[in-house]
Amino acid sequence: MDLSNLLVPEAVKVIGHLSSKKRLMQELSDIVCDAYGVCPVNAVDALQEREALGPTGVGHGVALPHARLRDIDRVVGVFVRLDKPLPFDSVDRQPVDLVFGLFAPEDSGVAHLKALALVSRTLRDPNICAKLRANGDPSTLYTVLTESESTRAA
Template sequence: MTITDFLAPQHVVLDVRLPDKRRLLEDLARRAAATLALDAGLVRGALEAREALGSTGVGGGIALPHARLAQVRRPSGLMLRLRPGIAYEAIDEKPVDLVFLLLIPAETPSEPLNALACVARRLRDPGLVAALRQIRDPAAFYARLTDGR
């Protein structure tokens, strides 16, 4: 599985300004709901329920909010770069500026975990993360994220 299996180029949004984590989750829910023809409140509730279990801020300015939804048939992603970063209750307590939302089907146990692991592996590369913070064009950002060049 690769990121291109669940992230389309048009789902990369750069330099979004949001004041806090709550507004970020609302924005992610609204964007994902529009893409997948779902109710934004349903998506937001699922994201908030997941965050209540523990922050998805993995450190290094990166957050991987995700949720399982019965209405989702296959993994679906959305990538945002925030300017400036926001407090997110990340494990290292640093502000988050790179956010990869992943919505996954509720019923299939392994495929969704593979999608999340795929994103986590890519965003563990410090060189890639540094490049993603500098790229100005969403198409170039997508290309770098998905193929490493």
């Protein structure tokens, strides 16, 4: 599995400013709706339920919100780069500016965990994060994300 299996170019966005974590979750839900046809109400509810269990801000400006949904048949992702970092209750208490949201079927089990591990591994790479932060074009961000796996494998 690589990120190109999880992410389509239409699901990569750059957002200037968001006022809250809740607003970010709504944006992620709107993007997953537009890119994959997922019900945005179900998506935002599932993201908020998961976030209530514990923050998904993993540190170093990165957040990996994720949720399981009924109305989806495979694991899909959305990526957002924020121009202005947003407080997120991250483990290191730093605001986030790189957000990769994952949405998986309710019964996805191992596939969801593998996808989460892949995204986490990718966004722990400081070189990839630097490239993501240095670019404001969604198509470039998509390329950085999807080519990162093949570059590391070589």
